[in-house]
Amino acid sequence: MNINITSDLSVSDLSIRTSEGSIVSDVSLALGRGRPLTLLGESGSGKSLVAQAIMGNLPPELHASGRMVFKGADLHEEAPAERRRRWGRSIGLLPQEPWLALDPTMQVLPQVTEIHRYVKGRTAAESAMGAKANLSEVSLLSGEGLYPSQISGGMGQRAAIAMARAADTELLIADEPTKGLDAALRDSVTANLRQEVEAGRLLLTITHDVAVARALGGTIGVMLDGRLVEYGPAEQLLNHPEHAYTKALLAAEPSHWQRHITTSSGERIIAGRELEKRYGDKVLFSGLNIEVGAGEIVSIFGPSGCGKTTVGNILLGLTTPDAGMVERKPGLSPLRFQKLYQDPPAAFAPHQPIREGLKDLAHLHRKDWAQVEELRRRLRLPEALLDRLPGQFSGGELQRFALLRALLLEPAFLFADEATSRLDPVSQKEVIMFLRQIVDETGVAVLLVTHDRDVAEKVSTRGISLKDVVRDDAGY
Secondary structure, three states, X not given: OOOOOOOOEEEEEEEEEEOOEEEEEEEEEEEEOOEOEEEEEOOOOOHHHHHHHHHOOOOOOOEEEEEEEEOOEEHHHOOHHHHHHHEOOOEEEEOOOHHHHOOOOOOHHHHHHHHHHHHOOOOHHHHHHHHHHHHHHOOOHHHOOOOHHHOOHHHHHHHHHHHHHHHOOOEEEEEOOOOOOOHHHHHHHHHHHHHHHHOOOEEEEEEOOHHHHHHHOOEEEXXXXXXXXXXXXXXXXXXXXXXXXXXXXXXXXXXXXXXXXOOOOOOEEEEEEEEEEEEOOEEEEEEEEEEEEOOOEEEEEOOOOOOHHHHHHHHHOOOOOOEEEEEEOOOOOHHHEEEEOOOHHHHOOOOOOHHHHHHHHHHHOOOOHHXXXXXXXXXXXXXXXXXXXXXXXXXXXXXXXXXXXHHHOOOOEEEEEOOOOOOOHHXXXXXXXXXXXXXXXXXXXXXXXXXXXXXXHHHOOEEEEEEOOEEEEEEO
């Protein structure tokens, strides 16, 4: 594939192999000042592996070949210690998982402050001031005193973005920088990334969000099965796609879906009455009534940090409300109330292969392994993935395994907390349509948290919008 722009970073014939064969093949791309590069594609297509190869932090069982030239230096020829000295100084990575970027023992503000202090060598006063400015840029100044366990997934993503901005590296690799953010914050973060480009910073973005790729402009590369299947100017590629997968990717955006609403049986599975939740002086919501019946999908949406996850956790009994009560259908085992987590790495044992964990679950609850295999096939999860550790998956792959695990227990109520926020449009549509099919087949009641009102509108019986302390009901 030809590289036609003056580049500060050029990658030629990059391949990444395991002992079993190639998983990324012959990727060539270039990145120059004033022209950001976005890699777009489905979960597991190899986008993040390309970024990790450039950073020099591929897992030890993976081996890269090819040339990666940054500012005249071939990164592939540098010793590991030389590569690490670049981290946070000349090359920065905004990782896909906020959980992996944040120290659980530190509040948000000190984590950003120490980058200014110890990486950039600024005074304590300058560091504190710079950190506050970074948090303000991502609308997180009010959360400066919170620990990672006290913030939502979207807030965690914004904290990670603030840390990346504090590092102010010459090259920023942003791996899914808007994952978990509502539309307004997504647009704000994208605008901030554009400002970095306009200021002369090099930007490589990994995303499954077509809206982000469209807003960033520059050059887009579309990846599928470890190969760069289409590459060119953003306007041309988005308006006149040539490859069949690119066309499918654009056609699968939620705004293009047909609306299909499941019909409730009228049987109430779970309800919250006059719910209220406070954190300190902040009231997340008050007087909230919510009910989910068998065979329906109810969506709850609103800005990051407004309390969407908290509502679901209260219904599941994971969080105690400050006022109000929860009613569940009598006679149902607690195991039939399940949750899909926004951050699946937090829900899996990090040192246990997926196969082992699923076998333990099937044995404990007397499920046939054939049920696991059926769900795996329906979720488009290759059998070879079963023997990997959770840390060896893309976010989307791990989320689909989380869905498999939850459905194996035949839930009566499923709280899907941003269940598709990590997926590209094609995979997102497949998972949502699959979830809708499961609702039709089994009558499971679903509470779906989403930042995407298009998703909510296409599949929900009803929707509830949370806006900080004020909430309003939206009927579809």
